[in-house]
Amino acid sequence: MPDGGASGAACSSDDLIELLFFAYRDFVGDPDRILAQYGFGRAHHRVLHFVDRYPGLTIAELLDILRITKQSLNRVLKDLIEQGYIVQRTGTSDRRQRLLFCSGTGATLAAELTRVQARRLARALAMPGGAGGSPESFLLAMIEPDERAAVRRLMARRGQGVGEGVGPVGGEAGDALDGKILGQDAA
Amino acid sequence: MPDGGASGAACSSDDLIELLFFAYRDFVGDPDRILAQYGFGRAHHRVLHFVDRYPGLTIAELLDILRITKQSLNRVLKDLIEQGYIVQRTGTSDRRQRLLFCSGTGATLAAELTRVQARRLARALAMPGGAGGSPESFLLAMIEPDERAAVRRLMARRGQGVGEGVGPVGGEAGDALDGKILGQDAA
DNA sequence: TGAAATATGTCAACGAGGCTGACTTATATC
DNA sequence: GATATAAGTCAGCCTCGTTGACATATTTCA
Numbered sequence A, B: 001m002p003d004g005g006a007s008g009a010a011c012s013s014d015d016l017i018e019l020l021f022f023a024y025r026d027f028v029g030d031p032d033r034i035l036a037q038y039g040f041g042r043a044h045h046r047v048l049h050f051v052d053r054y055p056g057l058t059i060a061e062l063l064d065i066l067r068i069t070k071q072s073l074n075r076v077l078k079d080l081i082e083q084g085y086i087v088q089r090t091g092t093s094d095r096r097q098r099l100l101f102c103s104g105t106g107a108t109l110a111a112e113l114t115r116v117q118a119r120r121l122a123r124a125l126a127m128p129g130g131a132g133g134s135p136e137s138f139l140l141a142m143i144e145p146d147e148r149a150a151v152r153r154l155m156a157r158r159g160q161g162v163g164e165g166v167g168p169v170g171g172e173a174g175d176a177l178d179g180k181i182l183g184q185d186a187a
Numbered sequence C: 001t002g003a004a005a006t007a008t009g010t011c012a013a014c015g016a017g018g019c020t021g022a023c024t025t026a027t028a029t030c
Numbered sequence D: 001g002a003t004a005t006a007a008g009t010c011a012g013c014c015t016c017g018t019t020g021a022c023a024t025a026t027t028t029c030a
Helices: A013-038 A042-053 A059-066 A070-082 A104-126 A135-142 A145-156 B013-038 B042-053 B059-066 B070-082 B104-126 B135-142 B145-156
Strands: A086-090 A098-102 B086-090 B098-102
Touching: A013 A042, A013 A104, A013 A135, A013 A145, A013 B013, A013 B042, A013 B104, A042 A059, A042 A070, A042 A086, A042 A098, A042 A104, A042 B013, A059 A070, A059 A098, A070 A086, A098 A104, A104 A135, A104 B013, A135 A145, A135 B135, B013 B042, B013 B104, B013 B135, B013 B145, B042 B059, B042 B070, B042 B086, B042 B098, B042 B104, B059 B070, B059 B098, B070 B086, B098 B104, B104 B135, B135 B145
Parallel strands: none
Antiparallel strands: A086 A098, B086 B098
């Protein structure tokens, strides 16, 4: 039975669902703050990232990666092109294609965004149980350090005493228990 | 040097950035399809999930978990309450609070959504290098199997020949190279 | 007891970023 | 020369985030 050894408990898929939510929330939070200063959003980030990393990408390839429509892509791509972060060249073998490249400015911004995300990842990998441990410990390490305690505390609440009320509500329509139920339209 | 042993290559933070994107894309794609049948979206899912898992959650706690505004939460919470998936009770120790619980229907839907996500996770954990290997192999295992080859192919493209054009564009304003540059407003 | 703080709900307006559908323009292919 | 393909665009819609202002019930504290 592989348990990774380090700080992670046994992997429960149910716990991982939440950890993935928290890890991703904080993972995209870093670049979001930077992007806001440029008037860009997450959609711009994704485009800039993939164009930076795979120069010469075509529109069709980008659409396949991002899984969004041409119209959605075009809105953010247009911003990035007009503001000089991305440039297009016509394809040489197929002149219908538009090959996408980052400009110098674009590459600089992409690097800045990559830096903060890579920093979080590197920090997580460097933690005990980060690189070689369980997915659980890796994802926990990806969460903002200040928040980790709160997440642990929440997840420890699993199952036992709810604090206030009792267990889950039984009926579909709300059969009045000890706590008053604020129903759909009941007086 | 910990390498996890199994199928993952050495962990590069830069690769992990992309793998996390692809893994998360497919991870939320599963429930999205189910939610659409109920006329719900991702925001409903998040609320339903946390209320199901932590019965008796207060509004304030939920806001802290989701990191959204009261108004945003209220819109989706209202849907879930009106349609009978979630019920509220007034708190007993503090009657200002509204404790949130899933109804039977709500718990059923939550379970259905959890099931597809847990299935993907369990499958990933069961793969060689899934539970005990590197984060890289775990994330790759989280990607939709049909898509894995495409992701690998894309990531293999890293660095070398672009296929069509040449390297990254140097100048800020677009100095005409061999491929014609379709500039901002140049004729 | 009365004032202030707290938990929640709500109205209005706005922006980002998805979507569909329809249509145009270049270019390639047969 | 007809047809298919890559890309761009217009219009309109939906979800889900935001801010700001304000109402109500309840608790806490001086």
